[in-house]
Each structure stands twice: as structure tokens, then as C-alpha cells.
Amino acid sequence: xxxxxxxxxxxxxxxxxxxxxxxxxxxxxxxxxxxxxxxxxxxxxxxxxxxxxxxxxxxxxxxxxxxxxxxxxxxxxxxxxxxxxxxxxxxxxxxxxxxxxxxxxxxxxxxxxxxxxxxxxxxxxxxxxxxxxxxxxxxxxxxxxxxxxxxxxxxxxxxxxxxxxxxxxxxxxxxxxxxxxxxxxxxxxxxxxxxxxxxxxxxxxxxxxxxxxxxxxxxxxxxxxxxxxxxxxxxxxxxxxxxxxxxxxxxxxxxxxxxxxxxxxxxxxxxxxxxxxxxxxxxxxxxxxxxxxxxxxxxxxxxxxxxxxxxxxxxxxxxxxxxxxxxxxxxxxxxxxxxxxxxxxxxxxxxxxxxxxxxxxxxxxxxxxxxxxxxxxxxxxxxxxxxxxxxxxxxxxxxxxxxxxxxxxxxxxxxxxxxxxxxxxxxxxxxxxxxxxxxxxxxxxxxxxxxxxxxxxxxxxxxxxxxxxxxxxxxxxxxxxxxxxxxxxxxxxxxxxxxxxxxxxxxxxxxxxxxxxxxxxxxxxxxxxxxxxxxxxxxxxxxxxxxxxxxxxxxxxxxxxxxxxxxxxxxxxxxxxxxxxxxxxxxxxxxxxxxxxxxxxxxxxxxxxxxxxxxxxxxxxxxxxxxxxxxxxxxxxxxxxxxxxxxxxxxxxxxxxxxxxxxxxxxxxxxxxxxxxxx
Numbered sequence: 001x002x003x004x005x006x007x008x009x010x011x012x013x014x015x016x017x018x019x020x021x022x023x024x025x026x027x028x029x030x031x032x033x034x035x036x037x038x039x040x041x042x043x044x045x046x047x048x049x050x051x052x053x054x055x056x057x058x059x060x061x062x063x064x065x066x067x068x069x070x071x072x073x074x075x076x077x078x079x080x081x082x083x084x085x086x087x088x089x090x091x092x093x094x095x096x097x098x099x100x101x102x103x104x105x106x107x108x109x110x111x112x113x114x115x116x117x118x119x120x121x122x123x124x125x126x127x128x129x130x131x132x133x134x135x136x137x138x139x140x141x142x143x144x145x146x147x148x149x150x151x152x153x154x155x156x157x158x159x160x161x162x163x164x165x166x167x168x169x170x171x172x173x174x175x176x177x178x179x180x181x182x183x184x185x186x187x188x189x190x191x192x193x194x195x196x197x198x199x200x201x202x203x204x205x206x207x208x209x210x211x212x213x214x215x216x217x218x219x220x221x222x223x224x225x226x227x228x229x230x231x232x233x234x235x236x237x238x239x240x241x242x243x244x245x246x247x248x249x250x251x252x253x254x255x256x257x258x259x260x261x262x263x264x265x266x267x268x269x270x271x272x273x274x275x276x277x278x279x280x281x282x283x284x285x286x287x288x289x290x291x292x293x294x295x296x297x298x299x300x301x302x303x304x305x306x307x308x309x310x311x312x313x314x315x316x317x318x319x320x321x322x323x324x325x326x327x328x329x330x331x332x333x334x335x336x337x338x339x340x341x342x343x344x345x346x347x348x349x350x351x352x353x354x355x356x357x358x359x360x361x362x363x364x365x366x367x368x369x370x371x372x373x374x375x376x377x378x379x380x381x382x383x384x385x386x387x388x389x390x391x392x393x394x395x396x397x398x399x400x401x402x403x404x405x406x407x408x409x410x411x412x413x414x415x416x417x418x419x420x421x422x423x424x425x426x427x428x429x430x431x432x433x434x435x436x437x438x439x440x441x442x443x444x445x446x447x448x449x450x451x452x453x454x455x456x457x458x459x460x461x462x463x464x465x466x467x468x469x470x471x472x473x474x475x476x477x478x479x480x481x482x483x484x485x486x487x488x489x490x491x492x493x494x495x496x497x498x499x500x501x502x503x504x505x506x507x508x509x510x511x512x513x514x515x516x517x518x519x520x521x522x523x524x525x526x527x528x529x530x531x532x533x534x535x536x537x538x539x540x541x542x543x544x545x546x547x548x549x550x551x552x553x554x555x556x557x558x559x560x561x562x563x564x565x566x567x568x569x570x571x572x573x574x575x576x577x578x579x580x581x582x583x584x585x586x587x588x589x590x591x592x593x594x595x596x597x598x599x600x601x602x603x604x605x606x607x608x609x610x611x612x613x614x615x616x617x618x619x620x621x622x623x624x625x626x627x628x629x630x631x632x633x634x635x636x637x638x639x640x641x642x643x644x645x646x647x648x649x650x651x652x653x654x655x656x657x658x659x660x661x662x663x664x665x666x667x668x669x670x671x672x673x674x675x676x677x678x679x
Contacts, residue, residue: 050173052197052223066115066140101128105161134168213240254283337580419466436480452488510539533564550583558586563593573607582616607636615646
């Protein structure tokens with residue numbers, strides 16, 4: 001790969017941290033005229049609307065929803081991409097291949113009312129980008145990799161080859177893209193472009209990441225959230241003369257070991273009024289700066305290894321983003337892990353069924369509390385799935401809080417429950433049963449397994465982009481058994497992607513249909529929240545590229561256990577890999593796990609392996625402990641190459657895998673020939 005400049009020695013390639021899509025988009029769509037698709041018949045990702053300022057009704061445009069009112073087409077060539085992107089008609093354009101742009105640096109002139117989305121991780125724009133001119137509006141660009149117009153000069157003054165350039169556009173949502181290695185800027189928002197949201201992108205390998213401004217007018221309103229900006233020097237972003245600039249939950253990282261050194265991070269220029277919240281700055285020089293004429297308010301940001309200017313102040317009027325739109329902040333400490341696993345193209349966006357499937361494209365059932373869907377409850381949609389269905393059924397759940405119990409029985413395989421909001425927090429399934437809660441019919445208590453908010457006994461189940469919670473109030477019910485499960489799985493090939501599973505004690509029960517049955521669970525890009533044995537059971541379960549959040553007990557004390565495996569002999573138990581374990585709890589207060597010999601069964605051989613994971617100081621220096629008379633040392637507990645304040649060297653109280661042992665304890669070993677893929 002070409003050198004960026006003389007002092008540059010090597011260039012790291014950004015690799016998406018999500019599972020690769022298994023193929024192209026289904027529905028048999030080819031370039032050309034298609035029957036017009038209504039929003040009700042489009043896949044859920046095609047009807048998702050923007051958050052932030054792009055969601056605000058203004059300038060005659062009611063939020064940003066892209067091409068949902070038009071046809072859905074799939075493109076694999078530059079000619080077809082340009083044909084539909086430059087049309088005056090609305091389109092949802094699925095990019096299902098790596099499309100090379102000729103000549104290099106050409107920016108396709110996108111017109112209004114378009115959604116341009118990559119098919120899983122397959123959609124790439126190579127050697128070119130997009131341009132949105134004056135008055136262009138209602139455009140969504142999602143889930144694409146846009147790369148490689150670099151012409152060999154690091155601070156290139158001769159080639160205006162941007163990834164996405166906007167001159168006077170409005171109502172634009174740029175989401176979940178990987179934009180890198182361009183000749184000029186990765187994103188340029190110019191000439192009073194407004195009502196813009198930039199979210200969940202990876203911006204890297206460039207001198208100038210993201211510039212905003214280029215007029216003396218102070219009219220633009222812009223939201224920039226959950227972006228991972230790394231290996232860039234400047235404009236991260238630089239925000240010039242913006243009336244309202246809301247930046248939150250971004251991760252700016254100056255990567256050690258490269259010759260790219262940050263010149264500055266977030267910059268409030270001219271007369272910008274910027275609110276900067278809960279972002280994380282790692283190694284950045286001059287992380288936050290402002291002009292004397294600008295206003296910059298900081299709240300809740302985290303700084304690690306930074307140096308130079310870190311500023312706030314100014315005389316601009318205070319403002320509250322919530323007077324324009326709703327949003328929820330993640331903790332600044334969680335942002336690096338969250339964005340490393342969640343930013344950039346996702347396998348769950350832009351795909352429906354693959355061309356290699358023998359079954360028809362997935363059936364979609366919609367759920368909405370307000371009656372705008374086919375069903376008002378998630379369980380009603382599950383009930384509508386035919387028994388012994390042979391192909392995928394997607395239950396698309398619109399944003400809202402669904403206080404209900406959901407059970408997916410064993411005779412309804414191939415079900416996906418997917419939130420359709422812009423965040424996994426937008427769609428919440430919650431209930432509050434506990435093990436000691438009395439059943440309404442007076443037949444006794446629920447017991448631990450019966451307390452689950454969502455219970456899954458069907459194979460090939462998927463959950464995506466939602467929260468599953470048990471909000472049982474422990475403090476109010478100290479007189480009963482307090483195990484309260486949010487999600488119980490008792491089946492094989494369960495894929496949990498981009499979800500939050502939240503509770504206190506016994507949050508996530510990964511079980512199998514029977515002791516002699518295999519049950520595999522793969523969780524990625526997700527959160528698990530709890531305090532006591534909150535990942536437990538006998539399934540072969542992987543938590544990968546996720547955040548495990550430790551939570552205090554109801555009485556404010558910090559003491560808990562992450563895992564409680566009850567693995568059958570000769571099976572694999574719980575694997576935590578490439579993740580983060582942290583939380584707002586006391587130092588050295590949590591164990592990584594203990595052996596659960598359910599029912600006192602001495603034939604079980606519980607197993608937890610934690611590897612290549614960042615452990616906070618909350619983890620005890622002796623991270624394993626006994627349970628109910630069974631010694632952890634008689635079972636299978638080990639670590640491998642963990643990092644962070646909670647990690648430690650090998651000892652008799654802290655077993656570490658050898659390299660040879662670790663080679664047999666990879667994610668693929670746990671999954672045993674199953675490759676999870678979004679559908």
C-alpha cells in the first residue's frame with residue numbers, strides 16, 4: 001500500500017468487526033424496473049428513520065427516511081449505482097458488491113429521497129464517493145465501505161476526492177459506514193448543510209476526517225454520535241459556524257505505533273455553539289479546542305493519555321438537544337468497547353435472504369403498540385408463526401417498551417425478533433417476574449427458568465437491535481427468591497446480535513433442551529448487564545466482541561459473579577472473547593465465575609474461558625471461586641491473554657491457557673461448524 005508521507009512506515013487496514021454477510025440480497029432483485037414497494041413490504045432496515053437533527057421536521061421535510069416510498073433495487077456495477085442514485089425518483093438502492101469507480105475520485109451526484117445501503121458487509125465503493133448538492137434532501141447512506149481515493153500525498157491540496165461531500169444539502173443520515181484512505185476528507189459537510197446526523201461510522205486512515213462549515217452563516221444543526229475516529233490528524237470534526245453542534249459518545253483514538261499523530265480532536269470554530277458529551281479521547285493531542293468566538297460546553301467526557309489543549313467556555317446561549325429530539329447517552333467509559341464492536345458496516349443491515357438459500361425470502365411480521373403494525377404485542381406475532389415453519393420469519397418490532405412475556409416454542413424455528421429503531425435501546429421487551437413470584441393461577445412460583453421475560457425453545461432463533469430486560473425490584477421483595485431471568489435460551493443455533501440483555505441476578509440463562517442435547521449460543525456486539533451469576537447455564541455459549549457490565553446490588557453493595565456454567569462433561573461451556581468486563585462497582589469485588597452443579601450433579605464439568613478480553617479493576621485477583629460445596633479447581637476455568645487492571649499473571653489461583661491450549665479454544669471451536677449469519 002502507498003506511503004501516506006515520508007514519516008509514515010505502515011498503514012493498518014481497518015477490518016470490520018462483524019460477521020461477513022453470507023451472500024447477496026434476495027428477493028431476486030436485479031437492476032431495472034421493479035414493482036413499487038410500500039413501507040409495509042420493505043425489510044425493516046429499509047424503513048428505519050434517522051435520529052438526531054436529521055429527525056427534526058424542518059425546511060418542508062419531515063425527518064429523514066430516504067427512499068422508503070420508492071422501489072428497492074440491487075446494484076453491482078457503477079453504471080447501475082449512478083443510474084438510480086441520480087434519478088429524481090425515490091429508491092432504496094442496495095449495493096451488493098465492491099463497485100470500482102472510474103475515474104478515480106469521481107463523486108456520484110445523489111439526488112433527493114434515496115437510501116443507499118450496503119448488503120451486509122459486501123457493499124463497497126472503491127476509488128470514489130458521493131456528492132449531495134444544494135437542496136438535496138432526505139438521503140440515507142448506510143452500511144457501506146467507502147475507500148481508497150488516496151493519491152500518495154498525505155495533506156493533499158490537489159485532489160478533492162471525498163468519501164461523502166455535501167454542499168447545501170439537508171436532512172441527511174450517514175450511518176454505520178467505514179470510510180477510509182481518501183485523497184481529501186472522509187466526510188465534508190459544507191455550505192450550510194443542515195439537519196445532518198452522522199452515527200456509528202468508522203472514520204480512519206486519513207489526514208482530514210470530517211470538516212463542517214465553509215460559510216459565515218450560523219444556521220446549520222448537526223448531530224455527531226457513536227463514531228470511531230482513529231488514525232486521523234485533524235477535522236475530527238472541525239465545526240465552523242454551526243448553530244447547534246451536538247457531539248456525543250464518539251471515540252477519538254490516536255493509535256500507538258503508527259506515524260499518524262493527531263493535531264487536534266474536536267474543534268469548535270468561528271461562532272459554533274457545540275455541546276460535547278460522554279465521548280472518549282485516547283492519546284489525542286489537543287483533544288478539545290475552541291476559537292475565542294465559539295462556545296463549547298463539555299459534559300461527562302473521558303480522557304486517557306491526552307495532552308495539550310482541552311478547552312470549554314464561550315458566551316453563546318445554552319441549549320438542550322432534547323428540545324429538538326430524544327437521545328440516550330452511553331457511559332463514556334463504555335464507548336471504546338462499544339464502538340470497536342458496533343461501529344461500521346453490520347451484517348444485519350441491507351440483507352434479507354441470501355441467493356444461496358433454498359428457501360424463499362423471509363416473511364416479515366410487524367409489531368407496533370400504536371396499531372400501525374400487524375400486531376400490537378411481540379407474543380401475538382410469535383403466535384402467528386406457523387408451527388414447524390420451514391423458512392425464516394422476521395418479527396420486526398417498532399420502537400417502544402413492550403411489557404410482556406414472550407415465549408418462542410420449540411415447534412417454531414427460524415424466528416428473528418428485530419427492533420427497527422436506530423438504537424438497540426429504542427425497542428425494549430421487559431417484565432418483572434422472579435423465581436419466587438407467585439403464578440397468577442395459584443399453582444406455585446415461577447422458579448428461575450420460568451421467570452424469563454423472553455424464553456426461547458426453538459432452534460435457529462435470532463434477536464437483533466433490541467433490549468431484553470427483567471426489572472424485578474429486589475429491594476421491594478427481599479422475602480422471595482430473587483433470581484430474575486431476562487432471556488432464557490433452551491435450543492441450538494441461537495444468534496444474539498446487537499442486543500442488550502439486562503437484569504440483576506441470573507440475567508442470561510443459556511440452557512439446552514436436555515442434558516444430552518447440544519445447545520449453541522453466539523452473542524456478538526452486545527451488552528450483558530447484571531451482578532450475580534448473570535451468565536449461566538449448560539449451553540455451549542460464546543460472548544464475542546461485547547460489553548459485560550457489572551452492576552451493584554439493590555442495597556448498593558458490590559459483590560458478584562459473572563458466570564455460573566453447568567456444563568455437561570465432554571461439552572464446551574461459556575467462552576468470553578474479545579470483549580470488555582467493566583462497571584461502576586468497587587475494585588476487586590467481582591469473580592469471573594463459579595461452578596454450578598445444578599441439582600448437586602457431580603457428573604457435570606462446568607467450564608468458563610475468558611480470553612483476549614479487557615478486565616477492569618472490579619475483577620478479583622483470584623477470579624474464580626467455589627459454589628455449593630464444589631471446588632472450581634475440579635472443573636474447567638481459565639484465562640488467556642486478558643488485559644486491563646483486572647488481569648493477572650498465571651498462578652495456581654489464576655490458570656492461564658498455553659498457546660497450544662488456546663488454539664483449541666477459539667470461537668470456531670465452540671460453534672462446532674456453525675457459522676452464524678444474519679437473516
